[in-house]
Amino acid sequence: MEKLTWTGSVGTVLDPIFSIIAVIFIVAVALQIVSSFIFKPAAVITNADGTLSAGSGPIELITRVSKYSLLGLIALAVLYIIAGMVMPFGKAGIIGAMAARFSPVWLALFVTFILSIVYKRKLGLYGKLFDSTIGMIGFGLVMFWVYTAIFSGVFDMIATHDPLTQVSGMKNKVPGTPMRGADAAECGTACWYILGGDNLARDVFSRMVEGSWIVIRIAPLATLFAFMVGITLGLPAGYFGGRLDTGLSFLANLILAFPVILLFYLLVTPEIVATGIPSFMAMVLFVFPIIFVGVLINSRYYTRPRVRTPLLAGIMVVMVWIYLSLISAPGTVINILPSSMDLFDIPGGILVVFVSVVFVNSPTVFRIVRGLALDIQTRDYVAAAQTRGEGPWYIMLWEILPNARGPLIVDFCLRIGYTTILLGTLGFFGLGLPPESPDWGTTINDGRKLLSIYPHPALVPAFSLLSLVLGLNLLADGLREESLRD
Amino acid sequence: MGLFILRRVGMMIVTALCLTFIVFFMTNLYPNLEKLAKTQGNFRMSDEAVASYLEDRGYLQATPIKYAQWLGLMPGHRTVKEDGSLVGKCVRPGVAPEDTPRYCGILQGDWGFSTVSKAPVSDVLGSRLASTGKLMFWVMVVMVPSALIIGVLAGMREGSGTDRTLSTFSILSTATPEYVSGVIFIALLASTRFGLGPILHEWGLIEGKALFKGTAKSAMDNATLQNFTLPVITIALYGMGYIARMTRASMAEVMTAQYIRTARLKGVSFRNIVMKHALRNALIAPFTVIMLQFPWLLNGVVIVETLFSYPGFGFQLVTAAGNNDIEMLLAVSVVSVAVVLFTQLISDIGYVYLNPRIRIS
Numbered sequence: 021m022e023k024l025t026w027t028g029s030v031g032t033v034l035d036p037i038f039s040i041i042a043v044i045f046i047v048a049v050a051l052q053i054v055s056s057f058i059f060k061p062a063a064v065i066t067n068a069d070g071t072l073s074a075g076s077g078p079i080e081l082i083t084r085v086s087k088y089s090l091l092g093l094i095a096l097a098v099l100y101i102i103a104g105m106v107m108p109f110g111k112a113g114i115i116g117a118m119a120a121r122f123s124p125v126w127l128a129l130f131v132t133f134i135l136s137i138v139y140k141r142k143l144g145l146y147g148k149l150f151d152s153t154i155g156m157i158g159f160g161l162v163m164f165w166v167y168t169a170i171f172s173g174v175f176d177m178i179a180t181h182d183p184l185t186q187v188s189g190m191k192n193k194v195p196g197t198p199m200r201g202a203d204a205a206e207c208g209t210a211c212w213y214i215l216g217g218d219n220l221a222r223d224v225f226s227r228m229v230e231g232s233w234i235v236i237r238i239a240p241l242a243t244l245f246a247f248m249v250g251i252t253l254g255l256p257a258g259y260f261g262g263r264l265d266t267g268l269s270f271l272a273n274l275i276l277a278f279p280v281i282l283l284f285y286l287l288v289t290p291e292i293v294a295t296g297i298p299s300f301m302a303m304v305l306f307v308f309p310i311i312f313v314g315v316l317i318n319s320r321y322y323t324r325p326r327v328r329t330p331l332l333a334g335i336m337v338v339m340v341w342i343y344l345s346l347i348s349a350p351g352t353v354i355n356i357l358p359s360s361m362d363l364f365d366i367p368g369g370i371l372v373v374f375v376s377v378v379f380v381n382s383p384t385v386f387r388i389v390r391g392l393a394l395d396i397q398t399r400d401y402v403a404a405a406q407t408r409g410e411g412p413w414y415i416m417l418w419e420i421l422p423n424a425r426g427p428l429i430v431d432f433c434l435r436i437g438y439t440t441i442l443l444g445t446l447g448f449f450g451l452g453l454p455p456e457s458p459d460w461g462t463t464i465n466d467g468r469k470l471l472s473i474y475p476h477p478a479l480v481p482a483f484s485l486l487s488l489v490l491g492l493n494l495l496a497d498g499l500r501e502e503s504l505r506d
Numbered sequence: 507m508g509l510f511i512l513r514r515v516g517m518m519i520v521t522a523l524c525l526t527f528i529v530f531f532m533t534n535l536y537p538n539l540e541k542l543a544k545t546q547g548n549f550r551m552s553d554e555a556v557a558s559y560l561e562d563r564g565y566l567q568a569t570p571i572k573y574a575q576w577l578g579l580m581p582g583h584r585t586v587k588e589d590g591s592l593v594g595k596c597v598r599p600g601v602a603p604e605d606t607p608r609y610c611g612i613l614q615g616d617w618g619f620s621t622v623s624k625a626p627v628s629d630v631l632g633s634r635l636a637s638t639g640k641l642m643f644w645v646m647v648v649m650v651p652s653a654l655i656i657g658v659l660a661g662m663r664e665g666s667g668t669d670r671t672l673s674t675f676s677i678l679s680t681a682t683p684e685y686v687s688g689v690i691f692i693a694l695l696a697s698t699r700f701g702l703g704p705i706l707h708e709w710g711l712i713e714g715k716a717l718f719k720g721t722a723k724s725a726m727d728n729a730t731l732q733n734f735t736l737p738v739i740t741i742a743l744y745g746m747g748y749i750a751r752m753t754r755a756s757m758a759e760v761m762t763a764q765y766i767r768t769a770r771l772k773g774v775s776f777r778n779i780v781m782k783h784a785l786r787n788a789l790i791a792p793f794t795v796i797m798l799q800f801p802w803l804l805n806g807v808v809i810v811e812t813l814f815s816y817p818g819f820g821f822q823l824v825t826a827a828g829n830n831d832i833e834m835l836l837a838v839s840v841v842s843v844a845v846v847l848f849t850q851l852i853s854d855i856g857y858v859y860l861n862p863r864i865r866i867s
Contacts, residue, residue, distance in 0.1 A: 052667045083667055274524055277850070279801060279842045281808045281820075285827035285835075286529065291537035441683045448685045448809065449824070464685055468692075468813065472720050475693035475700055482686040490681035497677060 021204055024196030024212055028113025030103045034096060041092045048086035055079050101126060109209055114196045117214050118225070121178050125167040132163060145429070148502040155498015161491025165232050165484075173233030179226035180209050183458040190217035192474045195224075218463070218477035219470060227458040228480050234459040235488065238370070239439040242377040243432060246439075249308040249378065250385025252315075255416040257386070258393025269390070272383035280380055281445065287376045288451040298372045299354050303347050305378050310339045319413040373452035377442050381435060388431055392424040399423075426503040430496050437492035444485050460485045507858070514854060518847045522840075529839040530573050533832045539565050541830050546621060561585075562593045576618075576836070578611020598626070612840070618833030622825065627837045631822065635841065637726055638807055638818035641737060644729075645803065649742035649749070650796060656746070657753020657792065662780050664758040673754065679747030684809040688740040692813075696720035696736060722816035737814045741806040745799050749792055756791040760784045790860045797853030801846045 027035055055078055062075030074080065104116030105123050112119070119126070133156075140147035149155040172178040181187075189200040195216040202211045215225040257265040275283075287298060313335060321328035345363040348356045349371070366374070396402065397420060405415045446452050447461020455462065460481035467478025542565075543556045551559070560566050564575070564583025574580040575595055584594030584606070592603040596610035598619055610616040617627040660672035682690075694701035698715040706712045719733040760766065761784055769779050808820030815821070819838070826834040 049671055053671060056663070056666060056668045079667075086667075270521075274521060277521060277525060277801075277843060277846045279804050279808075279839075279846065281805055282529075282823065282827075282839055282842060285823070286532045289827070291541060291830075292532065292535065294537050295535050297532075297535075437681065444683060444685060445805075445809065449812070461685070464689055468689055471689060471692045472697040472716070473699060475697060478689045479693050482689045486682055486686050489683070490678060493677050493681045 021198035021202055021211060023198060024110060024114045024117065024214070026114050026196070027100070028107075028111055028116055030100065030107070030112045030116060034099060034103075038093070038096050041089050041096065045086060045089035045093060048082055048089060051082050052079075052086055055082055110211065114214055117209075117212065121180060121209065121214070121225075122168070124171045124175075124177055125164060128167045128171075129160065129163055133160070145499070145503060148505075149495075149498055152498040152501050154494050155502060158491045158494025158496070158498055161487055162495055165488045165491070166236055168229060169232040169236035172229045173237070179223075179229045180212075180214060181223035181226045183222060183227045183230040184456055185223075186221040187213075187217070187223075188221065190223075191221040192219055192470065192477075193217040193221075194474075195476055215480050216474075216476045218467060219474070220466075224477050224480050227463055228460070228484050230458040231460045231463060231481060232484065232488075234453075234457065235440055235443060235485075238374060238377070238443060239436050242374050243381065243436045243439050245305065245309065245374075245378045246381035246385050246435070247428070247432060248312050249305060249382040251389050251421065252308045252312045253382075254386040254389030255393050255420065256412075258390040259397055259412060259416050259420070261394075265390070268386065272386045275379070275383045276387075280442065281449070283380060284376055284446055284449070284451055287379075288372055288446065293372055296354070298375050299347065301379060302371060302375045303354060305375060305382075306343055306346055310336070310343060313339060315413050316417050319411060319417055322411075367454075369452050369454055369457075373443065373446055376446075376452070377439055380442065381439060385431070385435070388427070389424070392427060393420050396420045396423055430500045430503065433492050433496035433499060437489040437496075440485065440489050440492070510858070511851075511855060514851055518851055522843055522847055525843045526836070526840055527573055529836060529843075530576060531569055533835055534565070534569060534572060538830055538832065542621065542832060545830065562587070564595055574611075576611050578609050578613035578616070581608040582610045599624075617837045620826075620831055620834045622829045622831040622834065627834050630834070631819075631837055631841070634817065634819050634822045637816065638811070638820065640729065641734075641741070641807065641811075641816065641818060642803065644734065644738045645741045645745075648738055649746050652742075653746040653749035654753055654789070654792060656750040658757050658780070658785065658788065660750070661754035661757025661788070662761060662784070664761065669754075672750070676747035676750040676754070679743050680751070681747075682744060684740050684744050684806045685813060687743050688736070688810060688813045691718075691736050691740060692720045720814070722814040726817060737810050737816055740813075741803060741810050744806055745803060748802075749795055749799065752795040753788065753792045757784065757788040760788040763787075790857070793860060794853045794857050797849045797856065800849040804842055804845060 025031065059078045061079050062077030065073050065075050067073060100112075100115055101119040104112040104119030105126070107116060109120055110117055133150075136143065136147065137150050140150045149159055168178060187199065190197065190213055193213055193216050195214065196212060197216060198212050199207065199210065204211065213223050213225065215223075215228070218224055218227070253268055257268045286292065287301075292298070314332065317332050317335065318328065321331065341361075342363065344357045345361070346366065348354050348362060349365045350359065350362075393416070397415075401423075402415055402419055405419050410419075443459065444461035444464065447457070447459050447463070448465045450462070450465055453459055453462055463481040464478050464485075467474075467476075467481070471478055539560055540556055543559045544551055547555065547559055557566070562585040564572065564585070567575075567583060571580065572583075575582050582595035584592060584596065586592055592606060594606075596606050596608070596616075597603075598606070607614070607616075610618075615628075617631065619625075620627050620630055623630050656672050656676060660669045660676070663669060695703065696716050696718045697703060697720070701717075703712070703714075703716040703718075706717060707715050718736050720736070722733050722737045724730075725733045725737070766779060766784060769783050774783070804820070807818065808823055810816070811818045811820035812824050819841070822834065823838045823842075825831070826838055
C-alpha cells in the first residue's frame with residue numbers, strides 16, 4: 021500500500037491550473053482595493069436610445085478579472101470533488117478520498133439547493149436567502165456540517181474508523197498514511213488514515229466527523245433554550261417595565277459582568293458538579309420552555325376552553341415528562357423519576373456543559389428581547405390589541421414576538437456560532453466533556469501540545485470549527501440583508 | 507453629569523459586591539474546602555481530621571461571616587491550638603503570633619495567601635497583572651487603529667469592492683476564536699517543519715528555521731518581535747472584526763446623512779468629506795464598542811496565555827482554578843469583575859461626553 025498524496029493522479033493536471041488561478045485571484049483582489057484609491061470609477065455611458073451601459077476602466081477590468089478567477093476556482097474545486105467521487109477510492113488522493121467519503125453530504129446539499137432555488141418564491145424568508153450570494157455560501161457551509169453530523173451520527177456513514185479506537189503504529193502519522201499491514205483487496209475505504217493519526221493513534225478524519233455530531237446536537241439546542249429563557253423573561257420586563265424590569269435587568273447585567281471563562285471554571289469543575297449546583301440550575305433553566313409553551317397556548321385559546329384544555333393538558337404532560345427525564349438521572353442530586361419511566365439519561369458532563377452554555381447566553385438574549393419589546397409596544401397594532409381588550413400575555417406573545425422575529429432570527433444564527441465557540445472553549449480547557457470525546461475543542465486541546473511538529477491533529481478540528489462558525493455568521497449576514505430589504 | 511456618575515458608581519459597587527459574593531460562595535463550597543484541606547494537610551486525612559482542620563481555620567463558619575472577614579469588615583477567625591500555636595485566616599508563615607493582625611481583608615489591602623505558590627496573593631498577582639498589561643497594551647496598539655481603518659475604508663463607499671473584501675475579512679476574523687487562530691498561526695508561522703518558516707529559511711531570508719516562536723514565556727522579561735507577535739495578533743484578530751463591523755456600520759450611516767450630502771453638493775472633495783466631516787461623528791459608536799470589548803479581551807487573554815504559556819493574569823486564573831487556590835481565585839475574579847465594570851462605566855460616561863446630543867440635554 022502506498023501513501024496517499026494530497027491530490028493523487030488528478031493533481032498532475034489540475035494542481036498547476038489551480039495554483040495559477042489562485043495567484044491571479046489574490047493579486048486581483050489586492051489590486052481592487054489599491055486601485056479604488058487611485059482611479060475613479062468609470063462614468064456610466066448614456067446611449068443614444070436613452071439606455072445606460074456600464075463604462076469600462078481599470079477598476080471595472082480588475083473587478084471582472086477577480087470575479088472570473090473566483091468562478092474558476094469554484095469550478096476547479098467542484099472538479100476535484102467529482103473526480104474523488106467517480107474515481108476508485110484513493111486514486112484521487114487525500115482530497116478525493118475525503119470527497120468520496122462525503123458523497124452523501126454532497127448529494128443532500130445538491131438536492132437541498134436545487135429544491136430551494138426552484139421553489140424560492142414560495143418559501144418566505146428562507147427562499148429570499150437564495151437571492152444573496154453571502155447567504156447562500158453561509159447556508160451551504162452550515163448545511164454541510166449539519167448533513168455531516170446527521171449522516172455520521174444517525175446513519176454511521178462518513179467516518180472510516182471508530183473515533184476512539186487506537187491502532188498501533190499509526191501514532192502521529194501524517195495525512196494519507198496507509199494502515200499497517202492492511203490488505204488492499206479487502207480493506208476498501210479503511211485502508212488509510214485519510215487525515216493522519218493523532219498522538220494516541222486515532223483517526224483524525226473520523227474524529228472530526230464524529231465531533232460535528234456533538235457540536236450540531238448541543239449548539240442549536242442550547243441556543244434555543246437560551247432563547248426560551250430570554251424571551252420568557254425579556255418580554256414581560258420590556259412590556260411591564262417597573263420593578264420587574266429593574267430587578268431582571270440587574271440580574272442580567274450581573275451575569276454579563278462575569279468573565280465567561282471564570283464562570284465556566286466555577287461551574288464545570290468536578291467538585292461543583294458533585295454539589296449538584298449545575299443540576300439545580302438545569303432544573304430552573306429547563307422550566308422556561310414549559311412556561312413559554314404553556315403561556316403561548318393558553319393566551320391564544322383561553323376563550324375557547326374546549327380546544328384549550330385538552331391541547332394544553334396533552335402538551336403539558338408530554339413536556340413535563342420530558343422535563344423530568346431530562347433533569348433526573350441516577351447518581352446525581354436529582355433522582356425523582358423511577359428508572360422505568362425515565363426516557364433518557366443525559367451523560368453528566370454533557371448536561372453541565374449544556375446548562376452553563378445556556379446560562380451564559382440567556383442574559384444577552386434577555387437584553388435583546390427586552391429592547392425589542394420596549395420598541396414594539398409603542399406601535400399602533402399593540403394599542404389596537406389593548407383597546408380590543410386582549411390580555412398582556414396575548415399581546416406579548418402573539419403581537420410583539422412575531423413582529424420581533426427578524427432581528428431574533430438573525431441573532432439566533434449568530435448565537436449558534438457563538439455557542440459553538442463557547443463549546444470549543446470548554447473543550448479547549450478540558451472542562452465538562454470527557455477527555456477522549458471527539459468534539460472539536462477537546463481535539464484542539466489534545467493536538468496543541470505537539471503543534472509545531474505534528475500540526476494536523478489540531479489543524480483539522482480548528483478549520484472545521486472555523487468553517488461552521490463562519491458559515492453561521494455569513495448566514496446571519498445574508499438573512500439580515502434580505503430581511504432589511506422588505 | 508455628576509449625579510449620573512455617582513449613581514453609576516453606586517450601582518457598580520453593588521454589582522461588584524454581589525458578584526464577589528457569588529464567587530466567594532462557589533469557591534467556598536464544601537467539596538472545594540475538603541480538597542484544600544487534603545492538599546494542605548495530607549491526602550489520607552480522615553473526614554474528622556478534615557473537619558477539624560477546616561474548623562480551626564474558620565472555614566466552617568456561615569458564608570456571610572466568612573465573606574465579611576474576607577472583605578475585612580469583621581476580625582479574621584483565629585484558633586489557639588493546644589500547643590500554643592495560632593492558626594486562622596490572618597496567620598501567615600513567618601509572622602509571629604503577636605504580630606498577626608486582627609483584620610485581614612480586602613479593605614486592609616490584604617488579598618490573602620496563595621496556597622499553591624506559597625506567597626501573598628498580591629505579590630504574585632501584581633507581577634502577573636503587569637505582564638498581562640503589557641500584552642493588552644500591544645493588543646490595543648495593533649487592534650484599535652487597524653480595526654478603525656478597516657471599518658472606515660469599508661464604510662466610506664458602502665457596497666464597493668473594497669467594502670466587500672474588507673467586510674468578508676471582518677466576518678472571517680469574528681468567526682475565528684483565539685484557540686483556532688492561535689493554533690493555525692503556530693502551525694504555519696512558528697513551526698520548524700511546516701508553513702512559512704522553512705521556506706523563508708531556504709531562501710535565506712531568516713536565520714532560524716521558524717519565523718516566530720510558539721511560546722511567549724521569554725516575552726515576560728524581554729518581549730521581542732519574535733516571541734510576542736503571535737500572542738498579540740491572535741487576540742487582536744478576534745476583537746478586530748467586531749470593532750471594524752461596528753465602525754463600518756456607523757461610517758456608512760454617517761455617509762448617508764444630510765450634512766454629508768450638503769458638503770458633497772457644495773463641491774467638497776471626497777477626501778475632505780471623509781476626513782473632516784464624517785470621521786468624527788462616525789467614531790462615537792466604536793468608542794463604546796472598544797470599551798465593551800475589554801471583557802472579551804479578558805477571555806482572549808486567558809486562552810492565549812494558556813496556548814502560548816505566557817505567565818500572565820489569564821494563566822494565573824487557569825492555574826488557580828485548576829489547583830483549587832481559593833484566595834488567588836477570589837483575587838483574580840475581583841480584578842476581572844472590576845475591569846469589566848470599570849470599562850462599562852467609562853464607556854457610558856464617554857458616550858455621554860462624546861455625543862453632543864445627549865450631553866447638552
